[in-house]
Amino acid sequence: MTTISHVRGCQPSTMLDYATALRASNSTFTDQVRRMDRAVDATMDKWQGEAAAAASARSLSESLVASHIDTAVTAVAEAHASHGAVLDSIRTALLAIVDLEAPGVGMSVSDDGTVTAPSVPLAGDIVVSMLLQHRLDAQVDALQVRIKALLVQFGEGEMQAAQAIRAAQQQLDSTGSPGAATISPVVSDIISGTTSLPSDPAQLHELWSTLSPADKDALFAHDNYIGNRDGLPVVDRDHYNRIKLDDELARAEACDPSVSDRLVDLQAVRDTIDKDPNRMLMLLDTQSGAQTHAAVAVGNPDTADHVSITTPGLNTTVGGAIGAMTDEGEQMKLTAEKQLDDTVDHVGETVSTIAWIGYDAPQLDKDDYFSEESLKGAIQVAQPWNAQAAAPDLSQFYEGIAASNYDGDPHLTAVGHSYGSFTTGLALQETPEGIVDDVMVYGSPGLGTGHDFVDSSLDKLNIAPGHAYEMTAHDDPVAHMNRFGWSPGYMSEFTHLDTDATTTADGVARQGATGHSEYSRSGDNGELRTSGYNTAVVVAGLADVPGQLVIGDSAVKTGGMDLLDGLMDLTR
CATH class of the missing domain: 1.20.1270 (Substrate Binding Domain Of Dnak; Chain:A; Domain 2)
Known part of the structure; x- marks a missing residue:
């Protein structure tokens, strides 16, 4: 004993x-x-x-x-x-x-x-x-x-x-x-093209567990992007992706035309993972998209009890956002683990947060809304194309997390912001039921679930009743667009959470979030805002603990209040 x-x-x-x-x-x-x-x-x-x-x-x-x-x-x-x-x-x-x-x-x-x-x-x-x-x-x-x-x-x-x-x-x-x-016959056949690696994350994980280190190294030599395969242990993904990052960064700095235009992105990834040894590079891809794709985990998703994957929206790039998103994820992890340690029967449970920029997010030029780039971005953000292209990859990423986690069934939360929430909604519709446990979206223009007057969103999203959450901040016009189906703030099946300033159950005074961009950002006091705290509670799996979440109003009421305030301003 x-x-x-x-x-x-x-x-x-x-x-x-x-x-x-x-x-x-x-x-x-x-x-x-x-x-x-x-x-x-x-x-x-x-x-x-x-x-x-x-x-x-x-x-x-x-x-x-x-x-x-x-x-x-x-x-x-x-x-x-x-x-x-x-x-x-x-x-x-x-x-x-x-x-x-x-x-x-x-x-x-x-x-x-x-x-x-x-x-x-x-x-x-x-x-x-x-x-x-x-x-x-x-x-x-x-x-x-x-x-x-x-x-x-x-x-x-x-x-x-x-x-x-x-x-x-x-x-x-x-x-x-x-x-x-020595390379095994199985790997020799894959390298020769006789067979191929399984595309299903669970099958790939099972095969990978039978391979020797020499087999794995030989597969990396055959495919330098092997670390992007969903289902591989995250330690191996991080290991091989770091080798690939070093190679591409060296070539970009040497002005290799195949990667020279990705130098800022590669430097941002390097700076992000070098900031803390507890960070893991789960995705690095400079070739398949118009933009660089990357995903960084804080903590090891394979050993964590709770895992979140956050998908961002408009104007997100690896070079401009991977560092900030990972920092926000680290603050989310710390806050979620504090709530767990303060809750009986959850002491010592761990959290891993993942910043996933695995698709080409629409882009607008903030300095010139009439530039060619902005016009393309305006079309993209109003259309489902980018999200539709990303959904299969994000869905498989979810499945890969479940397949490689040591427990085999981690508490998994899908988080989406803005156009990224639409991408999240489409991905969930392709993800088998039971993989993702909770969904949290904020500033959402819709989840691709249609405009039916009778809610059927959770059936389409493969999420159990009581496990879907949304936040609509004051003065956030995107959350009222209902562009890609009803915005979640208008859906009765979603639990509506508050974004206003308050003192939360842990005794911390938290600032509110307004507009479209403050949800995940820390306040001036260094603490997560009310919106970030609510997300941390959901990520920690503590949403059913009485008094933990800060419940708010639906977008119908929030939007109505904003509209009324705007009309009153006009009459003053």
């Missing part, structure tokens, strides 16, 4: 420090390997013949082994980081109860988690004394349940960490074994 003294003596934060140091050393190693590869490539341009072919084959073999080491070390670091974060969170929550909360009410806690209350003297009014004792005993029971639950969680977490670290270490130990760089 796990004891309090054992938990107190553990220092899970050192696992995070170790992971950071290991990643830094591994980065130095991979940089040296890439320099070697570039030197070999330069030599091969001038050297031909059998000897050159043999040298090239040897170089490929060494590169595969080096990549195997890189993958294995990354897995070791990830095992330490992810499990260390979970254990540290549980330890912090436990010691806060044992060292502060229990003593603060005069109670003592034994090493096995048993809580003892002080005895109330039977003096004066005996009935009052007995009532006080009864109340103390009830507090004892509540504290003891929480403490012992955390002790069990810590013990289970240690076992899971040991298993994960042992498995990652065995993978690293096999690096130098004979045949470590």
Whole structure:
């Protein structure tokens, strides 16, 4: 049985420090390997013949082994980081109860988690004394349940960490074994074109789990965009996408015409993922669209209990928005996890947020609304084409998250803003029921569900009743457009949430959001606005906890108030 003294003596934060140091050393190693590869490539341009072919084959073999080491070390670091974060969170929550909360009410806690209350003297009014004792005993029971639950969680977490670290270490130990760089027949057939990788995320994940590091490296050499495949473990997606990012960024800086116009986007992605080691590059694509596509996760979606995917709208570009969206996602993660830690039975649960710019969002030139770009963007934002093109990719991205998550069924929330909410709506209509648990949209011109007078939106969106939420801020004209079906603020099946300034259930004074762009932005006090807080509660899966959400009005009332205010302004 796990004891309090054992938990107190553990220092899970050192696992995070170790992971950071290991990643830094591994980065130095991979940089040296890439320099070697570039030197070999330069030599091969001038050297031909059998000897050159043999040298090239040897170089490929060494590169595969080096990549195997890189993958294995990354897995070791990830095992330490992810499990260390979970254990540290549980330890912090436990010691806060044992060292502060229990003593603060005069109670003592034994090493096995048993809580003892002080005895109330039977003096004066005996009935009052007995009532006080009864109340103390009830507090004892509540504290003891929480403490012992955390002790069990810590013990289970240690076992899971040991298993994960042992498995990652065995993978690293096999690096130098004979045949470590041998490619399996399955992968050989894929590379030769005889077969292909499964397109279904669940099937791909199952196949990927059977491959050796050498197999995975060979598939990356065959397809440098392998990291974009939905269903792959996020650690592998991040690993291979970072290699591809380094390659494309180097070529863009060298004015390679195939990527030179994507330099700003690539630099923004690099700056975003370098800002925090807890960020993971899940998508990088400079080739398939008119714009660069990218997705960055804060935290590991494969180990998180709760995952959100946010799709933005008009005027979003990777170069201009991936950093801000990821920062907003980080604030969302912190706020959601705080709500979880403050809620009984949810202490220690983790959240991962993903900024998904995986499509060509319509663009308007803010400085020249009559430019050719703005005219094209105006047409695009008024039409379903861009969203229709993006919906299959976003739907498959949802399925990939579910397929690669260790639990197999994370609590998944689809979040959409503006034209991105329309894209989200179309994607949900293509996503099997049970993959996405909640949907949160704001500033939405419609979800592609039509203009029926009788709501049938949730059936079309494959979302269970009571799990669809929307926000319509004052002075947001887009949320009243009803352009792509009814805007969610006009749908009775959606829970309408407030965006006005208020003090939320966690005691934080939050600023309101007005207009079309403030929903996800933090206020001047550094805290999420009411709209961001509401989103965090939904993302954390706590929407059914009484008093957590700040309920608001439908767009019919909100829009009517805005219109009335506007008319009054005209008469003044």
